[in-house]
Structures are given as structure tokens and as C-alpha cells.
Amino acid sequence: MAQLQKFQPPTSGDPITLQNGKLNVPDNPIIPFIEGDGTGPDIWRASQRVFDAAVEKAYGGKRKIAWYEVFAGEKAFNQFGEWLPADTLTALSEYIVSIKGPLTTPVGGGIRSLNVALRQELDLYVCQRPVRYFNGVPSPVKRPELIDMVIFRENSEDIYAGIEWQEGSEEVKKVISFLQNEMGVKKIRFPETSGIGIKPVSKEGTERLVRAAIEYALNHGRKSVTLVHKGNIMKFTEGAFKNWGYELAEREYAEKTFTWAEYDRIKADKGQAEADAAQKAAEAAGKIIVKDVIADAFLQQILTRPAEYDVIATLNLNGDYISDALAAQVGGIGIAPGANINYVTGHSVFEATHGTAPKYAGLDKVNPGSVILSGVMMFEFMGWQEVADNITAAIEKAITQKKVTYDFARLMDGATELKTSEFADVIIENL
Ligand SMILES: NC(=O)C1=CN([C@@H]2O[C@H](COP(=O)(O)OP(=O)(O)OC[C@H]3O[C@@H](n4cnc5c(N)ncnc54)[C@H](OP(=O)(O)O)[C@@H]3O)[C@@H](O)[C@H]2O)C=CC1
Ligand SMILES: O=C(O)CCC(=O)C(=O)O
């Protein structure tokens, strides 16, 4: 273990390790956590109580998590004068599996996103966000139960890479001059007053993301993987994402998938009836259908025909928008979980889809469901399935009992509005 300077791991507990590509989880795993900014402390306190109670309930003391607080964001800055101390990155890297609350990112200036920095530094290339309906949750759509998707959002490139130059800076003048004078670009409408951002999208980045999505679909009995892109406009980034995704499916999963690229080739060669028959045969054989849709059409189809979508593979920014939009359809980001994962090294940081909701900070008010369900994903990842199942059932029961936080209570008839901590109490009672 590397020497840490600012904060030390707990004296009890053992690290999770990776052996032959598989996680080796001891009975007392050390799991680092970042409490988070804004509503983070309220949510974390509630979540940790639920996690500890669920582990105790499932294993009666045989297993127990050794929590290890590590620091990022405002708490780190206040204590150590740094937003993201090196010790935090070292701990997250060495202990492999971790969980965090939301961290603030200022808009239009100031520090760049610490959330994005963590994903980049640890190369957590998949942002995995499952979206499903819990019975009784208030929803703005008529058939929310039809929504059962798992978003695989590329997490290491796209315009999230943060390569951009501010309007008026010397750097942006250089970039614009290079584009105009050396690349023959004539389409910058207002060159004197433009900021410029760069959107890197690679074949390697696309392939590892789409591979993870297909593997997930195969291992979880899913029917399709949809590549969501805006490739008609951004041809060499989002269009290439689509092409590389299809090529990867056909090259690495020829026996297990049927792609719409194949469908188009059969249609061009032999006509539509043959292509339809080929897809039907593939479906009957249990193959994963790999298809694609343009992002704007996708956003309307998830409202009108959500049952047609299953596993989603998409680029970083699309995935950010899509995950909040889909979460809204099944009750909002208050219960939308997520995980940032490197499926090769096992490194993973579990975190909610939502942000710090600063106006509710310290009020013991918001829904801790997103972090708790992110914990459920973490327990599944660790192989502690009993804990995951117990927590999920306990949350479902709390919702059925109409004992919920403000975000659900305001949309449910006859609900009892609970504080963050009280909602955790009900979940624990229901375990
Ligand atoms: N991974 C991360 O750490 C993320 C961090 N952020 C950061 O968070 C900060 C605030 O971002 P903002 O755009 O306001 O988005 P937020 O997700 O923080 O909040 C937007 C709205 O979502 C609802 N909401 C959020 N969390 C909960 C919850 N736990 N329970 C119930 N409702 C909730 C609230 O809606 P209402 O008021 O209608 O009830 C809230 O006002 C920014 O600095 C942003 O960069 C944003 C996203 C992810
Ligand atoms: O890092 C941030 O502040 C926002 C990130 C975000 O919105 C997300 O990951 O969904």
C-alpha cells in the first residue's frame, strides 16, 4: 500500500483485491467513501446506516464493512486546502470499490468537475445507470412500468474531456487562427467572440464501452443494445461511435448478436422480407439485437415507446441528459442510482445520478434513495446479493406504505412526508 500523507485507512478491515480479473472481497472489506457537498452529508449519514443494518441483517456479524472516509470537494478544501487530495485518488485506486455523495461544480468558471476528474483519473470508462420503476412511485407518464433500461454512458471522453478555451483568451485566438489558416475552416460564425471546445471520441473508447454494454446484455438476459448518437450531424465523432459499435458487435459477438447494420446489408441484397426474417430468426435464437437511434428521436421515443429500449450505449453528454430524462419518468433523480466502473481493473465509484441540491443542504429533507440504490449496485458488484435484495425490497415496501421524502410526498395522495433520516429508519425497519 502506498504511503498516505493526510488521512489514514481504518485499523481494522481488509482491502478488496482483484485476482485473475475477479474481485476478491473479504468479510470485512475496507470501503472508502466521500460524503459529498450540499445535501451529501444528510444523504450519506442515512445511507450508511441502511448499509450497515442490511449487512448485519444478512450476515449476522459475520461480515461488516470497514468504512474509510476520504475527502473531496468543500470538506477537503476546508480541511486540507485542496479540492481533490492525492491521498483520495490513492485510496480509491488501492481499495478498488468505493462510494460517494454528490460534489459541487461551479458553472462557467472556477474548478472543473471533481466528479469528472475522479472518472478520468481512475479511468472509470463506464457510467452505468439503471432506470426501472418501483411500484407506487409517482410518475408523469401513463405506463412507467414499461421503463426498464440500463444506460451505459461513455465516461472518459467526448466534450466532457474539458478541452476548451475561453472567449477572448490568447489560447482561443491561437486555436481559431490555426483552424482558419491551417485547416481551411471558414464556418466559425463569430471568430472574434467565440469560445472553443473540443470533442474527442475514439475507436478504443467506443469499443470498450459498447463491449461492456453487450456483455451486460448477455449476462442479464437482455434483448437489445441501442447505440444512441447524433451521428447525422457529428459524423466523425457520434457517427463513428455508431459505426465502431456495430463493427465491434459483428467482430467480437458474431454468434451472439444481430445488428441493424447486418439487417441493412441483407435488405440491400435480398429485400426487406429477408431482412425481417433474419432479425426474427436472431430474436428467436436469443441473440442480442444491436440497433441504433438518433438522440433527439430517442428522447421522444422513451416517452412514447419505452418498451422498445433495453440496454443503452451512448456518448458522455448524451448519457448525462438521457439519465436525468429517464429518471424523471420513473420518479425523479431522487431515486436514480449509478456507478462509474472500469470493467477491466474492477475500479468502481458508486454514486447517485443527482447533484448536491444545495438549496436543501442541512435540512434533512431530500431523498437518500439514489445513494442507497447506488449502494445496492455496489453490493451486487461485490457479490453480496442478499444485502442488495434486502435493501431493494425494504425501499419498495416503504414506497408501498407511502412513507416517503418530500419529492414523492408532493406527488402522492395520502403520503406521509418523512425527513431523510426518517426515511432511512423506515427502510431499516423494513429490512
Ligand atoms: N455526480 C455528481 O456529483 C453531480 C454533481 N452535480 C452538481 O450538483 C450541483 C447542483 O446541480 P443541479 O443542476 O442543481 O442538480 P441537482 O441534481 O443537485 O438538483 C436539481 C433538482 O433535482 C432534485 N433533486 C436532486 N437531488 C435530489 C434528492 N436527493 N432528492 C430529491 N430531489 C432531488 C431537486 O428538485 P426539486 O427542487 O424540484 O425538488 C433539485 O432541486 C452542481 O454543482 C452540479 O455540478 C450535478 C449532477 C451530478
Ligand atoms: O460533475 C458534475 O458536476 C455534473 C456531472 C453530472 O451531471 C453527471 O455525472 O450526471
Ligand SMILES: [Mg+2]
Ligand atoms: Mg448529470
